[in-house]
Amino acid sequence: MNNSLKPRFGVLISGNGSNLQAILDACAAGTLDAEVAVVISNKLEAYGLERARKSGVRAAGLSPAHYEDAAAFDRAVLGELLRHKVDWVVMAGYMRLLGSHVLDAFPQRVLNLHPALLPAFPGAHAIEEAFSAGVKETGVTVHIANEEFDQGPIIAQEAVPVLPNDSLESLEERIHAVEHRLYPEVLRWIAAGRVRVHDRKVVVDDH
């Protein structure tokens, strides 16, 4: 942990970065007492890198193609996180499995956001799959990440109903709106020191 009280987040992205934006906005508005210390993308063209720069946050684009193998790439990601003295790793639309170097360096301190009610619909196409399956309800999950994709102790979930007239796009829009509210909310709990893991389950302490 750094010595100042504000936790330092390292945000991992792969694309648009609308969730990153929600986090940056909450920090700027003072509703989230934390700092985004660095934004790292595995896609050099990710718009989220631009969002980071616009907010004056260090943006690092690292392409896996420039590294010998997945482990070398993972070590480079870890190097950036350590260089910026990150306390928590926050995956926000990071579409790549995080390797063991980062997970081992940040035990129980890597978060992931998923656009479905896990364990239902894991993977990269959760919204489409839930929509095609005809479920009446899907939602958003924030969880602590481990080495398996979209697994690990769940911190928070919020249901989103699938409405009779929904298109994939309208459902996506409502899910993203929930994500943009729920992720900063969970990060507030983290910043307040209210989140702990007990018996492989997450406990959120009262204020």
Ligand code: GRF
């Ligand atoms: C979000 O729906 C997130 O849950 C998923 O990827 C999307 C990222 O969106 N894993 P953005 O890059 O934050 O706009």
